[in-house]
Amino acid sequence: MSVPAGKVKLAGRSRVRRILVLLALLAAVYTGVVYSLIARQSTADETRAAEAIVVFGAAEYAGRPSPVYRARLDHAFQLYQRGLAPIVITTGGHGGDPITPRAAWAATI
Numbered sequence: 001m002s003v004p005a006g007k008v009k010l011a012g013r014s015r016v017r018r019i020l021v022l023l024a025l026l027a028a029v030y031t032g033v034v035y036s037l038i039a040r041q042s043t044a045d046e047t048r049a050a051e052a053i054v055v056f057g058a059a060e061y062a063g064r065p066s067p068v069y070r071a072r073l074d075h076a077f078q079l080y081q082r083g084l085a086p087i088v089i090t091t092g093g094h095g096g097d098p099i100t101p102r103a104a105w106a107a108t109i
Helices: 005-042 067-081 101-108
Strands: 053-055 088-090
Touching: 053 067, 067 088
Parallel strands: 053 088
Antiparallel strands: none
């Protein structure tokens, strides 16, 4: 007894469709697990004492730090005030402005 050709094509398409749905479900579960791990880690406070606090430079405009740099400096200052390190080290270069990121930080505190 032979199976009509149309039925074989439908069975093959059905199998492919099931595999694609399974792959989509696996991708969704993986994305959900990764999202939950990131969300949980984002609320963990892992601060601990160190020998120094290093602040990576960012843009500054005529001696005034950019919002990103300002946030980094503020956070470093909070850590310093909490006594987590005895020194704060700022990094960065001139970049075309005569004022260095370190000088911009010194002017803001």
